[in-house]
Amino acid sequence: MDIGEIVLAIISPILEFISPIVPGETFPYFFTMELFQRALVSAILVTIIAGLMGSFLLIRNLALIGDGLAHVSFGGVAVAIVLGATSPLWYALLFSTVAAILIYEMQSRELLTGDASIAIFLTGMLALGLVTLRIWGGGITSDIHSYLFGNILLIDSSSLNLIVLISIVVIVCLAAIRPILLASTIDPLAARVQGLPVREVGLLFSILTAAVVVSMVQVVGTLLVTALLVTPAATAQFIGRSFRSCLIWTQVFGLSSVLLGLYLSAELDTGSGSMIALVAAAIFAIVATFQFVNKPNSQA
Amino acid sequence: MIALVIQPSSEADLEEPILEVEGLSVVRSGKLVIQDIDLTILKGEFVGIVGPNGSGKTTLLLSILGILNADSGQIKIYGSKPMSKNLDGKISWVSQAASNLPSDLRLTVRELVELGTLNRSNMFSRRRDKQQVDQAIEMVGLKDVENTDIGRLSGGQRQRAVIGRALASKAEFILLDEPLVGIDRESRSSLLKLLDDLCHDADKTILMVSHDLAAIRQTAHRMIYLEETIKFDGDTSIFPDLTELAELRGIKPVHDEVHGHHHHSHKGAGEDL
Numbered sequence: 001m002d003i004g005e006i007v008l009a010i011i012s013p014i015l016e017f018i019s020p021i022v023p024g025e026t027f028p029y030f031f032t033m034e035l036f037q038r039a040l041v042s043a044i045l046v047t048i049i050a051g052l053m054g055s056f057l058l059i060r061n062l063a064l065i066g067d068g069l070a071h072v073s074f075g076g077v078a079v080a081i082v083l084g085a086t087s088p089l090w091y092a093l094l095f096s097t098v099a100a101i102l103i104y105e106m107q108s109r110e111l112l113t114g115d116a117s118i119a120i121f122l123t124g125m126l127a128l129g130l131v132t133l134r135i136w137g138g139g140i141t142s143d144i145h146s147y148l149f150g151n152i153l154l155i156d157s158s159s160l161n162l163i164v165l166i167s168i169v170v171i172v173c174l175a176a177i178r179p180i181l182l183a184s185t186i187d188p189l190a191a192r193v194q195g196l197p198v199r200e201v202g203l204l205f206s207i208l209t210a211a212v213v214v215s216m217v218q219v220v221g222t223l224l225v226t227a228l229l230v231t232p233a234a235t236a237q238f239i240g241r242s243f244r245s246c247l248i249w250t251q252v253f254g255l256s257s258v259l260l261g262l263y264l265s266a267e268l269d270t271g272s273g274s275m276i277a278l279v280a281a282a283i284f285a286i287v288a289t290f291q292f293v294n295k296p297n298s299q300a
Numbered sequence: 301m302i303a304l305v306i307q308p309s310s311e312a313d314l315e316e317p318i319l320e321v322e323g324l325s326v327v328r329s330g331k332l333v334i335q336d337i338d339l340t341i342l343k344g345e346f347v348g349i350v351g352p353n354g355s356g357k358t359t360l361l362l363s364i365l366g367i368l369n370a371d372s373g374q375i376k377i378y379g380s381k382p383m384s385k386n387l388d389g390k391i392s393w394v395s396q397a398a399s400n401l402p403s404d405l406r407l408t409v410r411e412l413v414e415l416g417t418l419n420r421s422n423m424f425s426r427r428r429d430k431q432q433v434d435q436a437i438e439m440v441g442l443k444d445v446e447n448t449d450i451g452r453l454s455g456g457q458r459q460r461a462v463i464g465r466a467l468a469s470k471a472e473f474i475l476l477d478e479p480l481v482g483i484d485r486e487s488r489s490s491l492l493k494l495l496d497d498l499c500h501d502a503d504k505t506i507l508m509v510s511h512d513l514a515a516i517r518q519t520a521h522r523m524i525y526l527e528e529t530i531k532f533d534g535d536t537s538i539f540p541d542l543t544e545l546a547e548l549r550g551i552k553p554v555h556d557e558v559h560g561h562h563h564h565s566h567k568g569a570g571e572d573l
Contacts, residue, residue: 059402180423183415186401193365193393194469195385195420234404241449242408 003168004161012037026266038160039152040262043276045167046212046219047228047258051250052174053212054233055243056205060185065103065206066229068118069213070222071126072099077147077217078129082136087158088147093214095125100210104203150221150273152262159218166215170208177201182243220273227277228254235284238291253283316343318473318505319364324373326356326363333359336529337373343472346499346506348520348536350513355527357509358396361475364507365393377473388419392471394462396478401450401458409453409461410446413437416468436468439502440494456487460494467498474498476508480515488512492519 012034019031030036057063076095080088099121106117133144146154155163174181184191184198191198216225232254233246240246261276268275317340324337334356341347351357362368364375366382380386401407413436414428437446440460445453450461459479466474476495480488496519498504510516517523523539525532531548532540540548 059405061402176424179415179418182407182411183418186405186407186412186415187395189362189365189367189395190393190465191418192367192383193391194416194418195383195388196418196423237404237406240406242447243406243411246406 002157002161004157004164007164008034008038008041008160011041015040024263024267026269027263030262030266035153038157039155039272042155042160042163043152043219043258043262043272044255045163046216047232047254048251049167049170049212050216050225050228051232051254052170052247053209054229054231054254055236055247055250056181056185057209057230058233058237060205062209063230063234064115064226065100065118065209066213067226068103068122069096069100069210070217070225071122072096073210073214073217074147074222075125075129075132077222078132078137078144081143082132087162089159089162089214089217092217093162093211096210096214097207099125100206101203104206108199108202146221147217148221148223149271150217150219150224152219152272155218163215166211170212173204173208177204181205220276221271224273224277227273227280228257231277231280231284232257235280235287238287253280253287257283317341318343318345318378319507320376321364322374324360324363324375325371326359326368327371328359328368332528334363334526334528337526339524339530339533341505341507343505344499344503345522346496346520347508347522347524348516349507349509349524349526350511350516351526353511357511357526358477360526361393361477361507361509365391365475385420388421389469390471391473391475392416392466392469394459394466394474394476394479396481405451406449407451408447408449409437409442409464412450412461413446413464413468416465419469432470433468436464439467439498440464454487455483456491459483459487459491463491463494472503473505473507476506478510479508480510480512488515495519 015031015037019028022028022031030040053066057065073092073096076092077088079095080091083091085091103117103121106112111117112120137144145151180191180196180198180201183194183196184201188198212229213225216228220228233250235253236246236249240249257280258276261279262272264270264279265272265275319339319341321337321339324339325335326333337360349357349360359368363370364377364382366375375382377387378390410433413433416436417428417432437443440463442457442460442464445457450458453461459482463474463476463479479491479495483491492515495506495508499506508516508520517536517539520536522534523532523536524530525540525545525548527549532545
């Protein structure tokens with residue numbers, strides 16, 4: 001049995017236990033039917049790891065790398081579909097990992113400054129995907145559509161398996177490197193003087209980002225990954241007063257966005273990814289407004 | 301505020317060289333930045349390096365730390381090459397980055413200081429030496445604000461927090477690059493006092509780079525004037541005045557002194573090089 005199915009088997013009774021108090025007409029299916037449960041578990045896992053990454057992406061000034069890598073992974077998905085692969089996400093993982101490594105190297109060797117390397121990979125690989133599909137794949141089918149905008153109900157057991165695997169690896173790695181990552185983000189030179197492996201940790205972080213992005217592709221879609229990767233972490237920074245509290249607030253905002261987004265999309269019959277992104281943005285807007293009203297000039 | 305303390309040479313009995321630099325030259329992007337540097341620093345010394353912008357001060361520090369490679373010459377810290385494993389926890393670096401920490405970073409003083417305890421052997425462990433952290437926070441006088449987000453601190457407090465981070469490693473040799481930039485006059489005095497105390501009471505050896513000649517002169521025992529090479533190296537009491545400095549540099553002085561009160565000026569009053 002796959003690890004994904006094991007996790008689902010453990011969580012499924014809990015979801016069923018909660019289901020009687022879940023509001024809505026369609027939304028309770030997420031707690032009772034296996035297909036929907038798989039979607040819910042995936043969405044929650046992805047949100048947790050995206051939030052963890054997001055807090056670091058923000059302070060590393062890499063808010064847009066998620067978007068870039070998501071487009072790269074779309075290129076991977078397109079190639080996989082044309083080749084008739086059964087699990088396109090593995091191709092996406094390969095493509096975005098390679099891109100993440102190359103982007104990291106270009107930035108750290110200062111071959112290209114700032115976001116330029118991200119922009120080039122983003123457009124280049126998206127274009128590769130589109131051209132490949134047009135010539136060999138019969139254009140944008142509904143299958144492709146689900147990778148662009150996310151379709152949580154298309155998450156099959158092999159996708160869930162990959163998502164669970166990525167989540168475990170990301171959580172274990174981030175827990176291990178968190179202090180080193182923080183030290184090398186704040187002051188890379190001081191971290192090197194301390195004897196910390198700044199370069200290696202930066203590279204590992206890039207690879208983990210690529211993995212997280214791939215895990216998100218079916219949940220929110222390549223076009224919307226930033227919604228879960230960056231928005232909750234950015235919202236948390238309005239409220240958190242320490243790095244630790246920001247991590248917690250990020251989870252609060254991320255999980256609220258996902259649950260509320262899934263609820264609204266189920267009840268209003270909209271796409272899940274876009275509704276999650278919209279809710280995340282709305283929460284950001286509300287918290288930001290409160291901040292402006294409360295202390296108009298605190299940063300001055 | 302700070303008296304010029306002329307230490308009786310109590311260092312004589314601790315003539316242990318911490319840093320030995322011989323014939324060091326460094327080329328950065330095709331340009332010779334420093335050349336033929338000879339420098340020995342003994343345990344317990346407080347050495348100030350001054351020099352105009354682009355004179356190679358930071359380059360010298362970065363080479364000592366092993367972040368930049370020497371093109372010729374050699375550097376030994378505690379008898380080892382820069383960046384070698386047995387220097388772990390012995391040297392610490394306070395960079396200019398303190399004043400430009402990421403603005404969206406939420407980090408408390410305590411969280412920042414804790415990062416200083418990391419080294420090669422404990423970096424994957426979850427346990428942090430609480431006592432070491434407490435002690436460092438205490439030393440830099442930030443106990444009251446230890447749980448405050450560093451973004452809300454004044455420039456002077458933030459710099460203290462960054463120094464606290466350096467102290468948390470229990471390093472004996474501390475290198476500071478322009479720690480006085482962006483700090484108002486009063487905080488600057490108390491920061492210098494802190495460094496002075498660290499040197500005298502806590503037995504630290506300090507190498508500090510600054511372009512604020514007046515400030516550094518109040519505290520350092522020994523001064524180095526660097527402009528591509530070392531043009532002066534000696535006791536602070538015999539550091540040349542500005543006219544003599546101009547002669548050392550081979551130019552005629554234009555303005556001898558900077559007068560007047562700099563209201564909220566980042567550089568503050570003082571002789572600026």
